[in-house]
Amino acid sequence: MPFIVRAMIFIYVVIIIRGSGAEGMQEQEDTNHIKIMQLRSLCMIAERGTVSEAAEDLFRTQSAVTRSIRDLEHTLATPLFERHASGMLLTENARRHDHLWVTYFMGLFVIYLLNGWLPTIMRSGGISLEQAAILAELFQLGSPLGGILVGALMDKCNARVVIGVVYLLGCLCLLAQGIFAFSGVALGVFIFIIGMCINGAQNGLQVYSPAYYPTEMRATGVSWMHGIGRTGAILSSSIGGLLMGAFPAQSAIFFILALPALLAAISIVLHRNVSLSLKIKGAALDDLPALSQTLNK
Template sequence: MSAPAQAGPRPVNIQQLIDESPVSRFQLLIIVLCFLIVAVDGFDTAAAAFIAPAIRAEWQLTPAVLGPMFGAGLFGLMVGALVIGPFADRFGRKPLLIFSVVFFGLASLGAAFSHSITELTWWRFVTGLGLGAAMPSAITLTSEYCPERRRSFLVTIMFCGFTLGSAMGGLLAAQLVAEHGWRSVLVVGGAVPLVVAVLLWALLPESIRFLVLKDPRSAAAARNLARIAPKADLAGAVFVGPKKAKGLPVQQLFSRNLVGGTLLLWLAFFMSLLVYYLLTNWLPTFINAGGASIQQAALVTMMLQLGGTLGGVVLGLFMDKVNPHALLASAYVGGGLCVTAIGNSTGVPGLLPVAVFGAGFCIAGSQIGINALAAAYYPTASRATGVSWANGIGRSGSVVGSMVGGLLLSFHWGFETIFAIAAAPALVAGLAIFLKGRLQSGATLDAAPVAQVAQEG
């Protein structure tokens, strides 16, 4: 009597299993760890602005000399996102995150012992390299562990760590500089990431999708899935979902199915960060020039960050329920109207803080949202590269935005004209997102809520 034939390998769709399971403590742990990454990223990114007045006083510097220090950090962020970030598609999300966090932590410690503005400027560039690589990988890893029905909301919640980290930096810096000098801010900004790196090494898993892309029978992927769906039978499973693609990850961004969306995402990121950094860096100056005190200008500008944090949460929640492209496009248009209202707030009591809050809610909130949109757009094989390059192109917009404010002031135009011009990039970003949605809809690559592209299967 012949033995019964053994069943063949059982295919298990990893995204389907994640979608069918409730969000587990394991997934929440990943979100918390990535939240910590972008929080220390936000703290270090904003550190230069917090310590600039003390540096200027200690080294007897003019404001113009401080400019390259700000620019060096932003340029480092751009280079880090473009050059280092894509290595997460080759070596894995976890190794790249740990490397990046350790890298910018050590660079911040090095900056704390600078003896000249030139030396400090170079250290800020090196710090920016690590910061620019860390954020896209955190977005990518979070996205790959989220159920599709809640992906946008969970990614935006994680990304709010950046704005909260920046705000926390302001609160800590005031006390640290007063008690221990400006170098103490950089020491804290370097020491905390090293502690976070230890937590990442001990607790952060590799992306399931990346593991399966490398080995469809990955034992590590099975262990991680078991922590999400403990009742699932994964014995002898062959995991399906992500597919290998030909060519380098950067080449894949320009494949026939992705090139249009890639270019439109880049345009949206560039314009979004241009107007955001224009407001972040120059709004206090504009408000002060309009007759408000420095303290009043600072309080009003805080509404931009507050609005951005709340906007990221609210927009992320609704991105999972309605068409995300239409939602974000509308938000950018609303942001443009709010920026215009800032320039027309003179003589209208209470309008200025409301308009600034609205600009933050719509523009900064949408900037958080399009990170989730980018992570959902690209397949696993090129996801980290796609998010990294979108952020890198966007960072070039932040450099432009940081310089445009001074140019607009030099023309001696009225505030109405200046802020009408400043609103234009937000409208262009909204148009780019709208066109991307129409492009994907026509190619049947996207449906509301955000979905995986067709190559994922």
């Protein structure tokens, strides 16, 4: 009996090999799976000598495989974080989130206040409307150059420190304009540098923040940061009007705006990153090479 079964197994294997090429990929996999199970049954019959013992062993093996597959499916389907992302933002590592939010709030406050009030500020200092418009354009022209430079530096150095230093440089330029009240070409140069630093650091922060948040709360965290930052942009319009009424001198506004720029620099420097385990959790394998570039930042 065992010799006959072995002969049948040999013939069956030949049939599987010759018949596999004529079927489609998915159908071939399904068919071969069935054939392999049948082949295993024949092997067990040859080994055990009886059909009942072979069937019992085959049933135990299949049950163990089924349990392993179910355990694996349960592991893969289990969420890494059981709580909602919004709750995590407000409870876990709140200071880390606060630093990003404060930085973005202060940065947009300075940018939108200067965007809206810079021509009026220049006009209050006796500058013509045409020159005030040119200065406003210089502030905007500094933005793309600042974004390119900050991005290049973030790839080579610690991203958090780069953003903080650029904010600080913008703060110093605002402070210098507020103290010395430059005019002419020097004023244009300082306005351009201020736009390059503040806008460039703000662009860098938008790139830095998604790399900070874990995958499970990335969209929620970045959305909260943008929402709170836009609050600073909205408040800048009304606060700018109040400052213009209280401090009509041109240099006073720049001096005052140095404070939120300084707070943005300090806040991002004090920010601390999440742990390595949280950063890697939920990331796809294809994302790991790019993710590794931000692990020490």
